[in-house]
Amino acid sequence: MNEPREFLPVDNLPTEVDTTVDAALGDLVRCAYHDRWLRARLQIVEDHINDLRCENAQLRGDLAAAYCRMDDMEGYNDD
Numbered sequence: 001m002n003e004p005r006e007f008l009p010v011d012n013l014p015t016e017v018d019t020t021v022d023a024a025l026g027d028l029v030r031c032a033y034h035d036r037w038l039r040a041r042l043q044i045v046e047d048h049i050n051d052l053r054c055e056n057a058q059l060r061g062d063l064a065a066a067y068c069r070m071d072d073m074e075g076y077n078d079d
Contacts, residue, residue, distance in 0.1 A: 014022075071077045
């Protein structure tokens with residue numbers, strides 16, 4: 001039952017498969033990092049676009065109020 005197992009000598013030199021697997025894993029790590037980096041940059045851009053949209057809406061409101069005041073000054077809003 002408990003027969004001694006035979007241990008094969010260990011080859012410490014990397015094989016072609018080891019090198020290929022290491023390269024593939026390195027590519028995956030770089031892709032994952034690049035993906036996270038791109039997502040972070042896209043989030044920054046999206047935040048800036050949203051800020052610009054809010055600012056644009058506020059400026060449109062300010063412009064409409066200015067036109068309304070001008071119409072009041074010129075008597076166009078008198079009914």
